[in-house]
Amino acid sequence: MAVMNNVEAVRATLYDAMKSDDRTVLMGEDVGARGNVFLISKDFIKEFGPDRVIDTPIAEASIVGIAVGMAMEGLRPIAEIQFADFIYPAFNQIVGEAAKTRYRSNGEYTCPLVIRTPYGGGVRGALSHSVSIEALFYHVPGLKIVAPAFPSDVKGLLNAAIDDPDPVLFLEHKKTYRLIKGEVPEGHYTIPLGKANVLKEGSQLTVVSYGLYVHWALDAAKQLEADGRSVEVIDLRSIRPMDQQTILRSVRKTRKLLIVHEDNKFGGIGAEISAMVAEEALFDLDAPIRRLAAPDVPAMGYAEPLEQEYMSSPALMAEAMREMVAF
């Protein structure tokens, strides 16, 4: 097994997909000649040519709109939005078109489209290179949303997203791109969309997260472990479909739930998890559900203190975990 970081895992998976299936097409800003701003598709254009590695204008609505048409007509487009912060012009194409294709055509057409985009903060990306967009899209039936944290999950989930007959929004956390390394199995494999991963078992508290915060939550849980406290950490991996059973099974065991995510707290993924657990497992709860998430501030500031204030940290997570275990 090769050790890769998340960027390398994305690159390797995309390369295999291009190599193994002629229908696969990459498109987006700077994916061709430049080879993507993170060099994910470096030199792809030389091997696969400009017809399959398409440099687009700065026009997100067109990138996704054209990709929707390609997908409906039998290609396997993988559209890239250079930064998640730029996805808004394509909102209609994603929500109004891609997500509704199967339903609108009564199953006659599907939209096997993957939209990849780097998201998240902690990289001094300021207002337009730091956002989390998942909550804007997770309300939409017909759209799957994946946010892997580990290189092996990146490969398995990206393969599953490419194979999936319906549109998948594939979120790659920028800060984890080169920070997180891990072994990645050889060959083609998939990890089912909608399956969470219990990263660490524990008995006193369930912590649910995804993306960068999974790593921080794991750090915090290990700190508590050193003090003799037992925290279970669940990596959601797929935001939608959501693995409710894994969450519920865990909460029924630990009776306490903490949700941590980088996105804003209000109306965030944590709100849905919290509501779901309150509906399904109220009488298993021994403490109020708690969410650790971004404040109601429009964006992450550029200045380091502003960014830090916006984001959580392993220390803050550990503090919250301690309080909840002690409750």
Place this chain on the structure above:
Amino acid sequence: MVTTITMPQLGETVTEGTVERWLKKPGDAVEKYEAFVEVSTDKVNSEVPAPVTGIIRELLVQEGQTVATGTPIAVIDHEAAVGQSASAPPSTLSEMAHSANAEPVPGFNIPQSAPKPAAANGRSETAPPVHASSEVSLRGASPAVRRLAREHRVDVAAIKGSGANGRVTADDVLAAAKSGTIAAPTATASAAKGPSTYANPIPGTTIPLNSARRIIAERMVESKHNAPHAWSMVEVDVTNVWKWRAKEKDRFEQETGYKLTLLPFFMRAVVESLAAFPLMNAKFTAEGIHVNKDVNVGIAIGLATNLVVPVIRNADKLSIRGLAIAAGDLIDRARKNKLTADDVQGGTFTVNNNGANGSYASAPIINAGQAGIVTMETVVKKPVVTADDAIAIRHMMNSCLSLDHRVVDGYVASGFLADLKKRLEGMTASGSI
């Protein structure tokens, strides 16, 4: 969690205050905003409201004593209610002083461990809300604790909590259940608490008569004494009505919020039969038999506390749907104890839906001042010999009639019952209800 209350500054220039009178003593419960002390200064006399709900733990200043503003005067132990303490800090007395005084001044209580509002990212967040569960058995207990305590019959109040601030945790309940030492009081013991009532009768006691029970007793005796009761019963094939109801009930419930039972169908047949037999809608008086103009049908509704018979006025003017809504409303309000005096007056005939509890036949007492009362007994599926000598499984229901023999004879009464049976059996799913 306790909050120390300090002498309020009841005016900008005021530096001290006198505790005029304590309105509460240690151990008393006090509600947020409830006045708990009278304070006087040279500017104002004022009742001071409590900033939190809780129990007065200590009064630190005696009546008549004058102390500087800001001096602690009392300690309130607050039982945080679930979900309350996390959302907002307790209101400060200064907020409330606003309403009580002309010159409000902030900075008037010292919450010793009041939770701060939760910052979304966890910064500056204190411990999650804690509950002093030692105070009262289940208040402040988490849902899991409640469930486990119920399942294992454990008295939470008797457990020493191991959670934050002595909170009883789910694990504490399980440990107590395992040790088997702390059993909840048995059902009979708990039922024996409190006064003996009709809804909660305690053996060996006499339940005092409340007005409802007294009136029921008087009316029953009056009716049985004055009206010579006669009784008759018919068996009705309600298969078709039953099917009609089944067909309509979901939509009806969706549209109106009321359940569609057999009652309104039955009542519709009753009012039609009353029209055909006006003597059944009559009253015996010394002057003669008064035949009522209006058809006001009472519905007997049994409650845990007593029987009520609210009346649907001019029931003959209502469709099945109209009767269903009117009955639904009355039943609803009867259960919520929201019937008015008007609702229970003016009945001319009564229907008793007796079958709900499985009764197969009954001999009801006539509502005094009416000529009859008719019952709907339980609906049962039975093998029935049909007109063409085949055996069919049909929905059958008995309907019993008690009649005032002063008003009508068996001839009229049995004619009425036969008519009622015919109408019910003739009802089929046709058109809207």
